[in-house]
Amino acid sequence: MTDLASALHVTVLLATVTTLSLLVIATPIGWWLSRNRSLFKDIVTAVVALPIVLPPTVLGFYLLVAMGPKSPLMDLLHPFGIRTLNFSFAGLVIGSIIYSLPFAIQPIRNAFESLGQRPFDVAATLRATPLDTFFTVALPMARKGFLTAALLVFAHTVGEFGVVLMIGGAIPGKTEVVSIRIWQLVEQLDWPNAHRLAGGLLIFAFIVLLSLLLIDRRWSQRHD
Amino acid sequence: MFTRTILFRLVYLTALCLPLGTPALAGDVQVAVAANFTEPAKEIAAAFEKKTGDHVVMSFGSSGAFYSQIQQGAPFEVFLSADAERPTRLEAENLGVKGSRFVYAYGTLALWSATPGLVDNKGAVLKKGNFQHIAIADPAAAPYGLAAVETMKKLGLYDALSPKIVRGSSIAQTYGFIDSGSAELGFVALSQVYKQNKGSRWNVPAAFYTLIDQQAILLAPGANDPAAKAYIAFLKSPEAVKIIKSYGYAVH
Structure with missing residues (x-):
């Protein structure tokens, strides 16, 4: 059972690190997209939405190449003794961040957009600096968007398979996540353990989706 | 409302993507090929198609994955495994045709x-x-x-x-x-x-390491398909054996 535990550990760790990183990365992008109206914005919107449309194999393939030892990007890391980011936890984090990017940016951006202009005008008349306004007005008011983003990203990362299959190398305790473990258990015909893990993920996914809907309901009641 | 919208959109998209099974046509042979045999299998299929006019539809993957899929009713007619164990089990489970097993290559x-x-x-x-x-x-x-x-x-x-x-x-x-x-x-x-x-x-x-005796087996869906039987027979022919040997396999 230890390898089941280690697969769970890697999965939860990966989802947590990805979620925290994406909240930091997606906030400025979501903010900028919500405050801006230009053609360039549409281009950026399309780019960050790509992972929804692209098959994980496309992302996985590009990542495999970009993080391989022949990639110019990896040349920058060679001085630090890093040959390749494939087969590493750091590589999985990078892959997961890209894979779940739209699931973080969209809710945050929508939350910022729904604030409208008024709170900012009021803050300005009270002589708040833009930075002040952002941290004391925009962020707290948009907290529902952040909660939604965090839940979606966490769940989406747990549900990741294709990208990890292509760049992970299934190293127990390092890159072997639950979805990969299930795939291997099925191939090995170890159905009892496959059932256990798959059933666990099913319940987890249901709880996440239900909480999202409940949050949505509570919020709309409060604001109606 | 984003949550609801994206959920519905996802469900809708998923429904659109449900696969429609395509059964093998007459004259088509559906073959599951162990990944190590990919290149010779392509060459053999080309030679077989040229000779018989039948069409070979191949899937490539690990023997273990194919074994699970065949157990769950995958429509493969012939299985070129990378071992003897899985075809033996399929034969015992009546998913393969009795007596059709043979070693096509030693890896x-x-x-x-x-x-x-x-x-x-x-x-x-x-x-x-x-x-x-x-x-x-x-x-x-x-x-x-x-x-x-x-x-x-x-x-x-x-x-x-x-x-x-x-x-x-x-x-x-x-x-x-x-x-x-x-x-x-x-x-x-x-x-x-x-x-x-x-x-x-x-x-x-x-x-x-343990001998890698790669066995082929005619599977139940191909039991009565002349094209599948012809493919198995072709696999034993001198023409196919020559191709197999050219990739470094041994054939007895």
Whole structure:
């Protein structure tokens, strides 16, 4: 059972690190997209939405190449003794961040957009600096968007398979996540353990989706 | 409202993507091919199609994955496994046609690197350990992966090498890991590297691992399909054997 535990550990760790990183990365992008109206914005919107449309194999393939030892990007890391980011936890984090990017940016951006202009005008008349306004007005008011983003990203990362299959190398305790473990258990015909893990993920996914809907309901009641 | 919208959109998109099964047409043979046999299988199919006019539809993957799929009713008519164990089990489970099993190729394991000079012709590089990653196929699903583990154990190096092992889901993905240089070296099927002079390799002696006797079997869906039977017969023909041998397999 230890390898089941280690697969769970890697999965939860990966989802947590990805979620925290994406909240930091997606906030400025979501903010900028919500405050801006230009053609360039549409281009950026399309780019960050790509992972929804692209098959994980496309992302996985590009990542495999970009993080391989022949990639110019990896040349920058060679001085630090890093040959390749494939087969590493750091590589999985990078892959997961890209894979779940739209699931973080969209809710945050929508939350910022729904604030409208008024709170900012009021803050300005009270002589708040833009930075002040952002941290004391925009962020707290948009907290529902952040909660939604965090839940979606966490769940989406747990549900990741294709990208990890292509760049992970299934190293127990390092890159072997639950979805990969299930795939291997099925191939090995170890159905009892496959059932256990798959059933666990099913319940987890249901709880996440239900909480999202409940949050949505509570919020709309409060604001109606 | 974003949550609701995206949920509905996802459900809708998923419904659009439900696969529609396509049954094999008459004159079509659906073959599940173990990944190590990919290249010879393509060549054999071309020769077979030219000769008979029948069409071969091939899927490539690990023997373990195919075995699970066949158990669950996959419509394959012929299975070219990388071992004898899985076809034997399929025959016992009545999913394969009794008496149709035979060894179509004996495989050889090779330690291979895309870097010239890294792998010596005695495998001493494994002891030196001057690499970060060694790729093998998933031992539970791919016989060549199992042979790789056996070899490392026989050399008494398995525990030392374990932290460096990365696993491909099939021998084809394993080859890709090594070919791209992401893993400096790894165990592949000799057939995958036999026809090229790239890099460096060690043909692992047969004494290091259990014999890789790759068996073919006619599966239940193909039991009454003349095209499937013709394909099995062609696999035993001198023409096919010549192709198989040209990839470094032994045929008795």
